[in-house]
Amino acid sequence: MGWKFTNTAFNDLFAGLTEDYIILAPKRFVNRGRFSDTDLIRYDEVKKSDDIIWKEKSTFSPKEAVFPVTQTLFYFTEEAFREPQPEEKQYLVFLRPCDINGIRRPDTINLKNGPEPDSYYANLRKRVRFVMIECTESFDNCFCVSMKSNITSDYDMAVRLTDDKVLLEIKNDDFLRYIRSDIPKIEFRPEFVLENKIKVNVPEVDEMPAGVYEHEMWNEYKSRCIACGRCNTTCVTCTCHTTNDIFYDDNSLAGERRRTWASCHVDGFTDMAGGISFRKDNGSRMRFKVLHKIYDYRKRFGEHMCVGCGRCDDNCPEYISYSGCINTLNKVIRETVS
Amino acid sequence: MNKNPLIPKPHKIIGINRETDLESTFRIEMDTAPVMGQFYMVSIPRIGEMPISISGIGQGWIDMTIRNVGKVSQAVHFLDMESTLFLRGPYGNGFCLEEFKGQHLVIAAGGSGIAPVRPIVEYYYNNQHEIDKLDLLFGFKTPDAIMFGKDIKRWKERFKTILTVDDACGIWDGECVGLITGYVKDIKLSEYDRMDVIIIGPPVMIKFTAAEFIKRGVSEERIIVSMERRMSCGLGKCGHCKIGEHYICLDGPVFRYNDAFKMID
Numbered sequence: 243m244g245w246k247f248t249n250t251a252f253n254d255l256f257a258g259l260t261e262d263y264i265i266l267a268p269k270r271f272v273n274r275g276r277f278s279d280t281d282l283i284r285y286d287e288v289k290k291s292d293d294i295i296w297k298e299k300s301t302f303s304p305k306e307a308v309f310p311v312t313q314t315l316f317y318f319t320e321e322a323f324r325e326p327q328p329e330e331k332q333y334l335v336f337l338r339p340c341d342i343n344g345i346r347r348p349d350t351i352n353l354k355n356g357p358e359p360d361s362y363y364a365n366l367r368k369r370v371r372f373v374m375i376e377c378t379e380s381f382d383n384c385f386c387v388s389m390k391s392n393i394t395s396d397y398d399m400a401v402r403l404t405d406d407k408v409l410l411e412i413k414n415d416d417f418l419r420y421i422r423s424d425i426p427k428i429e430f431r432p433e434f435v436l437e438n439k440i441k442v443n444v445p446e447v448d449e450m451p452a453g454v455y456e457h458e459m460w461n462e463y464k465s466r467c468i469a470c471g472r473c474n475t476t477c478v479t480c481t482c483h484t485t486n487d488i489f490y491d492d493n494s495l496a497g498e499r500r501r502t503w504a505s506c507h508v509d510g511f512t513d514m515a516g517g518i519s520f521r522k523d524n525g526s527r528m529r530f531k532v533l534h535k536i537y538d539y540r541k542r543f544g545e546h547m548c549v550g551c552g553r554c555d556d557n558c559p560e561y562i563s564y565s566g567c568i569n570t571l572n573k574v575i576r577e578t579v580s
Numbered sequence: 581m582n583k584n585p586l587i588p589k590p591h592k593i594i595g596i597n598r599e600t601d602l603e604s605t606f607r608i609e610m611d612t613a614p615v616m617g618q619f620y621m622v623s624i625p626r627i628g629e630m631p632i633s634i635s636g637i638g639q640g641w642i643d644m645t646i647r648n649v650g651k652v653s654q655a656v657h658f659l660d661m662e663s664t665l666f667l668r669g670p671y672g673n674g675f676c677l678e679e680f681k682g683q684h685l686v687i688a689a690g691g692s693g694i695a696p697v698r699p700i701v702e703y704y705y706n707n708q709h710e711i712d713k714l715d716l717l718f719g720f721k722t723p724d725a726i727m728f729g730k731d732i733k734r735w736k737e738r739f740k741t742i743l744t745v746d747d748a749c750g751i752w753d754g755e756c757v758g759l760i761t762g763y764v765k766d767i768k769l770s771e772y773d774r775m776d777v778i779i780i781g782p783p784v785m786i787k788f789t790a791a792e793f794i795k796r797g798v799s800e801e802r803i804i805v806s807m808e809r810r811m812s813c814g815l816g817k818c819g820h821c822k823i824g825e826h827y828i829c830l831d832g833p834v835f836r837y838n839d840a841f842k843m844i845d
Contacts, residue, residue, distance in 0.1 A: 315586050318625040321664060323587050356816030356830055361584050455844045482819030485812045489626045497626050499586075501812070504819070511820065512845070514810050515630065515650025518782065520845035530845070534822070541825035 244411045244430025245421055252408040253290045258420045259334060260289055263371070266307045267336035268300035269293055275301075276559070285335070294336055296403045299381040303478035303553060304337040308367050309348050312502045315362065315485070319496045333370045336401070338377040339434060340384070343391035344478030344549040347539070351481045354543075371414065374400040376432040380439055383552030385565050388442040391549035393434045400432040442565045443572040444536050444546065451578040455529065459574050463567075464525035466560050471505030473531070473554035473564065479547050482506060506531055532567055585815060588623050588666035593659060594641060599727040603647045603692065604657060605635060608665060610642045615674030616699040617806060617834045620644070621814045623666045627655040631811045633833070634670070635695035636702065645695040645727065671814040672833045675700060675778070675804070681710055684770040688717040688789050690760055690781025694727055696806055697780055701735055708738060712774065715767050716741040719760030719785070723752040742766060760785060764792035772799060779837075780806045790837055803837035 247255065259265060267288045274282035283295050284302040316323045337345075352363035374397035386392040398414035409430040412418060474480040484504040489497030504511060507527045512520040521527050539547035554564045595607030614620075614634055622644065623629035630652040636643025648657045656665065677700070685704070687697050704714050716739050720726045723745050735741055742763045744756035756763060760781075769775060777798055779789050786805050793803060809828045812818035821828035823843040826835075835843075 316584075321590055323625075325584060325587070351819075352817055355827070358585060358815070360815070360817050361586075452842075481817070483812065484818065484820070485629055487623075487626050487628050494626060499625065499629075501818070504812075506819070512810050514808065515653055516647065517649075518808075520809075526845075533824075538822070538825045 244409055244428045245425045246428045246430075247408040247410060247425060249291070249406070249408065251422070251425060252410075253292065254422070255410075255420055256288075256290050263332045263334040265289070265334045265336070266304065267294040268298070268304075270295050276557070288336075291408070296375065299384075299551075299553070299556065301553070301557065302476050303344065303551065304335050304341050305345065305348060305478045305480075307333060307335045308345055308370055309352070309363065309481065309503075310366075312500055313362060315499045315501060317496070317498045328365060329369070331369065333366075334373060334398075335370055336373045336375055338375050338551075339394045340377075340386040340389075340391045340549045340551045341478050342372055342374060342394045342396050343386075344551060346396070347479035347547050347549075348481045350543050372397040372399075374432060376400060376402040377435050378433050380435055380437070381552070383440060383555040383565065384435075384438050385440040385442045385550035385552060387436065387438050387550070388440075388444060389546055389548055389550035391551075392436065392438075402430070402432060438550075440552070440565050442550065442568050444568060445572045445575045447537075447575060447579075450533065450537055451575060453578045454533075454571070454575060457574055457578075459567075459570050460525035460529045462525070463528035463562065464523045466562055467507065467524035467528055468560055469507045469509060469524050469527065470559060471508040472557045472559065473562075474505035474507060475503060476553040476557045478551055478553070479535070479549060480505070482511075506534075528562075528567070532564065532571060536568055536571075585668060586813070588621065588629075588668040590664045591667050593661055593663050593665055595643075596659075596661060599645060600725055602649065602725075603645055603727055605643050605645045606656065606659075606665070607636070607641050607643050608667070609640065610667075611640060613637055614642065614670035616677070616703070617674035617696055618670035618672045619696075619814070619833065620667045620669035621671065621811070622646075622652070622656070623668075624652060624655045624659075625666060628652045629812070631671075631808075631814060631829075633696040633806070635698045637699050643698075645692065645698075647692055669814060671829055673831065675834055677703065677710075680776055682712055684713040684715075684775040685711055686715045686717065686767055686775065686777045686793075688719075688760060688764070688777065688779045688781075688793075690719045690785035690789070691721065691725065692727070693781035693785070693806075694718055697778060698728060698731065700778070701739070702731070705735060705738055713770070714739045717744075717760060717763055717767065718742070719744045719746065719763075719781070721746050722749050723754070724749070740767075759788075761788045761792050764789065764796065769796060769798065772797070772802070775802060777803045778805075779803060783807075786840075790841070800838035800841065801836055805835055805837055805840050806833045807835060807840065807843075808833065 269286040271282040283300045353359040400411040402409040482504045483501045535548035592609045597605040619633040622632045635645040748757045809821035816827045816830040
């Protein structure tokens with residue numbers, strides 16, 4: 243079922259929604275971009291629809307809505323531990339189809355990998371609802387169609403924005419109560435992007451040929467990649483994190499254990515006490531990441547990890563093309579196999 | 581007690597035995613028995629957490645042999661008897677002793693790799709009838725680095741034991757000097773399906789020792805290794821220990837070598 247809003251009426255809808263939900267959406271932070279005079283677009287709380295950046299891709303993914311950059315696991319004082327007070331807030335996140343498909347990956351890792359679901363993730367995730375932003379045209383570096391993540395039905399509402407009106411589909415009846423009776427009903431089903439400028443040939447091999455791991459194709463990244471980890475932090479599917487203890491300056495017996503996003507590209511990711519570490523050069527880190535995204539994860543969970551949002555390519559300060567890398571890898575595999 | 585698996589539980593240290601200048605074995609009160617080869621996440625709040633394998637299992641206690649090389653392990657070495665350590669676990673898959681029944685088992689361990697196999701040797705020391713034969717091959721860097729010296733002496737009475745040091749440092753009165761790989765040839769092998777080989781140690785030691793056994797005709801499927809990687813959660817979430825499609829904390833740390841050798845970091 244669909245409804246047609248004027249821009250003003252849609253802002254009024256937000257007023258109702260914000261009473262029950264914290265709305266997270268792509269928002270512009272002026273002059274906070276990577277280069278001078280550029281803006282940063284990232285997820286943050288919005289109070290009205292005019293605050294949402296509809297027509298540009300966000301620099302960061304909506305992952306932080308379900309998986310905070312830093313999270314306190316518990317507070318400790320000497321031998322006692324206390325978990326943070328459970329939150330009750332409900333979240334409504336505006337995001338594109340690739341990101342909805344993308345968040346299924348952190349869901350899988352945190353809820354299905356291992357003996358039990360991660361309780362912190364589960365607790366937050368069950369309070370998050372999705373509003374899909376219709377996405378019919380590709381941005382730079384997008385290759386969602388190649389990754390089969392351009393289409394989804396996993397949302398509570400979907401929205402199309404035109405210059406003078408907003409169309410809304412509601413799939414979750416819980417949201418019907420926010421719709422004023424004077425809002426006209428219409429037939430509306432969102433459309434999806436069906437072609438990207440960038441096409442990626444994802445290798446669909448059952449066993450990665452051994453020669454790939456040591457192939458010279460990774461040498462390029464040894465010097466080009468500077469191990470900054472931007473590709474990981476902007477990726478909607480990266481979930482690695484590191485646990486750290488901190489204690490308070492004025493009382494070293496009290497503190498907290500926190501987990502923070504980690505990056506497989508950044509130095510120290512594999513370091514063990516005593517000096518042993520793995521993947522010391524940045525080329526093998528690139529190989530590790532790329533194979534995880536398009537091979538290892540599929541072997542374990544049955545679908546590719548990468549959803550083709552292209553944020554890694556948008557944000558790499560060294561202009562490394564991850565999509566280009568997959569295409570090269572595909573060629574290398576074909577040559578190796580034949 | 582809290583059900584959250586990330587919250588560790590306090591356990592009392594009931595024994596500390598200094599093995600070398602760097603390593604000590606901590607006996608920790610534990611009411612549940614882990615499987616040999618599993619590990620615990622050991623922590624000291626304020627300092628951090630680290631994965632440590634089990635080097636002994638008894639009634640109401642476990643042993644953990646910890647090398648003083650990192651932030652947390654150094655802090656552990658400052659603890660006294662009756663102090664509290666915080667543990668969560670046990671994690672990982674461990675060794676399946678059922679598979680070794682009636683078999684000829686060879687255990688090759690390098691350096692601190694001897695810690696996770698110590699409970700196995702100890703078990704067969706007391707239950708020799710469960711196994712056809714057990715051969716031990718231990719290598720340490722120097723005579724000073726030898727751990728469980730008394731245990732090894734005792735094990736020698738019942739099992740063929742080769743103890744070697746990479747560098748004798750002029751103070752070594754033992755028989756063998758040189759890398760562990762050089763002594764694989766001294767072990768008399770049994771028929772293919774009647775023997776199993778456990779190899780634990782630093783990654784390079786595992787690789788080359790396995791290669792020696794394979795060269796002598798032992799098949800990769802009969803070799804079992806235990807792998808060590810950085811870990812933050814132990815529960816398959818943090819990603820630090822992932823190799824290929826495997827998570828060492830979930831699918832390991834014990835692997836058959838035909839799987840392990842395909843795992844490229």
